[in-house]
Amino acid sequence: METDSTDHAILSLLQAESRADFTHDEIAERIDVSSSTVNNRIQRLEAEGVLKKFDPVIDYETAGAPHHILFVCTAPIVERKALCKDAIEVPNVVNTRELLTGSQNLHVEAVGMTAEDIEAVTEDLDALGLEINGSESLRTEYSRPFDHFGSEVVDESASE
Amino acid sequence: METDSTDHAILSLLQAESRADFTHDEIAERIDVSSSTVNNRIQRLEAEGVLKKFDPVIDYETAGAPHHILFVCTAPIVERKALCKDAIEVPNVVNTRELLTGSQNLHVEAVGMTAEDIEAVTEDLDALGLEINGSESLRTEYSRPFDHFGSEVVDESASE
DNA sequence: GTTGAAAGCATATTCGG
DNA sequence: CCGAATATGCTTTCAAC
Numbered sequence: 484m485e486t487d488s489t490d491h492a493i494l495s496l497l498q499a500e501s502r503a504d505f506t507h508d509e510i511a512e513r514i515d516v517s518s519s520t521v522n523n524r525i526q527r528l529e530a531e532g533v534l535k536k537f538d539p540v541i542d543y544e545t546a547g548a549p550h551h552i553l554f555v556c557t558a559p560i561v562e563r564k565a566l567c568k569d570a571i572e573v574p575n576v577v578n579t580r581e582l583l584t585g586s587q588n589l590h591v592e593a594v595g596m597t598a599e600d601i602e603a604v605t606e607d608l609d610a611l612g613l614e615i616n617g618s619e620s621l622r623t624e625y626s627r628p629f630d631h632f633g634s635e636v637v638d639e640s641a642s643e
Numbered sequence: 644m645e646t647d648s649t650d651h652a653i654l655s656l657l658q659a660e661s662r663a664d665f666t667h668d669e670i671a672e673r674i675d676v677s678s679s680t681v682n683n684r685i686q687r688l689e690a691e692g693v694l695k696k697f698d699p700v701i702d703y704e705t706a707g708a709p710h711h712i713l714f715v716c717t718a719p720i721v722e723r724k725a726l727c728k729d730a731i732e733v734p735n736v737v738n739t740r741e742l743l744t745g746s747q748n749l750h751v752e753a754v755g756m757t758a759e760d761i762e763a764v765t766e767d768l769d770a771l772g773l774e775i776n777g778s779e780s781l782r783t784e785y786s787r788p789f790d791h792f793g794s795e796v797v798d799e800s801a802s803e
Numbered sequence: 804g805t806t807g808a809a810a811g812c813a814t815a816t817t818c819g820g
Numbered sequence: 821c822c823g824a825a826t827a828t829g830c831t832t833t834c835a836a837c
Contacts, residue, residue, distance in 0.1 A: 484706070486706050494701055503689070503696075508831095518806095522833095523805080531705065532705050535700045535702055536699075537663050537698065541695070542693050547646055568785065578786045580783070583779055617744075621742065623724065624738070666814085668814095679823060682815065682816095683822085
């Protein structure tokens, strides 16, 4: 899909201000177009599959689930893609990522209320045929907009 | 914070249906409470910091940025937290995660239009004092709700 | 493809149980 | 604390450019 600087500015702002109450009007003011143009562009980006969804970011610890673990696993190359999809079905698993490498090619993120929840995840992953190379406690995580878009933003608001 | 099964059901549905057009009314119907209760709960979850934000999920490849890489790095233990924050400031870096382990304790996710963009990231990370243990192409990624909440959902809709 | 205004609709508030 | 109705204001639409 062809995306121009207006699209990039919108995507960047959406990532920078990922609030539920971030309105089209506010985007429109910051990039100096009308709010109907913002609406047009967002709808097109969604239709074309660039803007896929809006994921709620949950602080599991505050919500009462203190265990947050990353498993680094190895899946046989040919089964890797299938196992990535299978692993997301394991209870307490919240994210899986497929890498390109030969070993340690699957990352599985899990959340649990208790240590037993996490222990059960290791058993389930093992039962799927995944070799678990390591498990790490996740501490902090930061996200931010894709810069290539951000650098093109014409932000008219001086007070930032 | 104290979260009950209504909160959990709402969080689970928000994650399962992370659409912009997923309304409070729809949540209300599915878990059999009024939409004002849904609104009350969501506002409280946001105020208490459980529901932090709504991150737009962008398909970078479709948007015209084909390079999507995960760097596995090692930061000196004492500087780890600071470097996690520094790394997110590097151009084209979109996500950083701090792990607990002694080595390979920092994951840095980067996106770029060209191979040069990615090469520049390695140089910037190196300049920060990070040892880069490996870089992997990211292929596929799946996410899904935290099950402990999901299992408590009283979903009244039979047609699913 | 963009705009402004007006209609349509989701969300926030208010109040009564 | 929950739920129904009201008020607010955001999103969408549409005629015109």
